[in-house]
Amino acid sequence: MQLTDVTIRESAQMPGRSYTAEQRIQAGEAIDSLGVDRLQPGFPAAGEIEREVVRELSSRADAETVAIARALEQDVEAAVAANADVVEVFAPISELHLKHDLGKSRDEVLEMMDDALRVGRKEGITVQLMILDGFRTENEHLLQVFERFDDLRMIGLADTVGRRSPTSVRSTLEQLSSHVDIGRVGVHFHNDLGVGSANVLTAYECGVSNADLSIAALGERVGNPALEEIVAIGDLEYDDSFGVDPQRLIPVADEVIDALGEEISARKPILGxxxxxxxxxxxxxxxxxxxxxxxxxxxxxxxxxxxxxxxxxxxxxxxxxxxxxxxxxxxxxxxxxxxxxxxxxxxxxxxxxxxxxxxxxx
Structure with a gap:
């Protein structure tokens, strides 16, 4: 399983945060020194700071730089212009989100995905998908996406509201594995029920290709699975540190927290x-x-x-x-x-x- 660090993007979504580009770049360079596979530093269509951070880290980092984009052609163009290595197009196809978020039909959203991905391909950039609310989307509709976009190296499933447990994560992934290569699946969890890290480890045991993680679980609401927890458990329990240098784990996490001006609980696992x-x-x-x-x-x-x-x-x-x-x-x-x-x-x-x-x- 490869790791995508989403600290920079997710932490900026926490209430009351307004990090400078310099803070984000400093944090990103520190994270890159760990040896993670990918950095997901921003959403270029959202503004100039986001574009600057993606541009700078794409030129400085050894990790692939992933920019996110809605299923809109202009969003993908903004990501391409920011020199991202990878564009991750995101959109929901669950009934709940189609009705109450987008107000569109599933077929319309699939067409939007097609159009957005086509822009990335035309520009010669690596593209991938993230299905919002993926773990609450019916299996038949997930399969529809995997079959339609069978040329993509990775399609991610997001537990957007942190609602799933290891049991339901395993059930979803095992059902998918009967029909698609689970090595094409990435996962993105939130920690609202306190089981974000457990969900990542369950997905790892199922054979997924990638997990999105955040230093100190920084992220919207109560955060994302903590990168330091997954690396430590992987190293101790599975003899797999996911390409990360374990000796650098705590020092780099401290650098990132300092760069962003954040504080963590004294009782935070690993880092507190x-x-x-x-x-x-x-x-x-x-x-x-x-x-x-x-x-x-x-x-x-x-x-x-x-x-x-x-x-x-x-x-x-x-x-x-x-x-x-x-x-x-x-x-x-x-x-x-x-x-x-x-x-x-x-x-x-x-x-x-x-x-x-x-x-x-x-």
Whole structure:
């Protein structure tokens, strides 16, 4: 499975955001250094900043630069003019969206897709499709698109409102696989039900060719599947990091977040401060001997660091190990006294706790 990073485009759709072209380009170059296959930085028909970002990244990035376009000839022309490597035409064919979004028939939308793709082909640019609301579209209508556009290298299915679960994703993809090459299918999920990453992994197990991902899950509403989660799980569970350099994962994600001026929760998986910070007495005592006892992965594997915190929550086992680490033979009194001092002066990291233990006043 290849990865398309959609951080730059999706993050700009979050409420109240107004990133400069420079911010987006800086973030895009950082993401490109990870080794993702494609960057999807913008929608050229939407404005000059979008066009500038696509132009700049198409000339600077090693990854293919994908510009999105509605199923309108002028949108594709704008993407071509922005020097995108790939144009992804998007449109819905579900009953819900045809009626309440476009107000057109399915046949009319299929003709619009034809016309838009024809412009891209004429210009000699790679074209692909993204079917909006694809995971709520009846299978017979999805097959109609795959058969009609059988020359496209990839047709994507979007879970546009984040409504699907791994079970329904697997069901849709398995039904499709009976009729089409699943290696032509890409997926685009949203995380509204909290299962975006799980849906991507399900699609990966089904054999799809591409997944759209976003650093720190930045994206509209509650975001898209997090690139760092998929790469970390892939590396740990499937021995597949999808061409991404795992050691660069956390540092690059931090660069992107800084470039965009965003903040993430301390409890964000992989990237959050508390994801690799431990204070509970039982945990820190065991981790002083063997970190994997209470840790899902060594943070250094993905370019991060672990932090052990000592303070009010430190237990007797942890206090004993700190005292022993600086050459003090612990007994009940020294442990009690040290725990009292930790409670009063903590929380602190391991080095400061050892310094406290060595304090002559102790």
């Amino acid at each position: 401060r508390e994801a690799t910070t431990h204070e509970a007495g039982l945990h820190t005592a065991a981790m002083l001997d063997e970190p994997s006892a209470f840790e899902p992965f060594d943070p250094s594997r993905f370019g991060g660091e672990r932090t052990l915190i000592f303070g009010e929550g430190t237990g007797r086992g942890g206090a004993r190990k700190i005292l022993e680490s600086v050459g003090i033979k612990p007994n009940k009194n020294t442990i009690d006294d040290f725990l009292k001092r930790l409670s009063e002066q903590g929380p602190m990291d391991r080095e400061d706790a050892q310094q406290l233990a060595e304090d002559k006043a102790f």
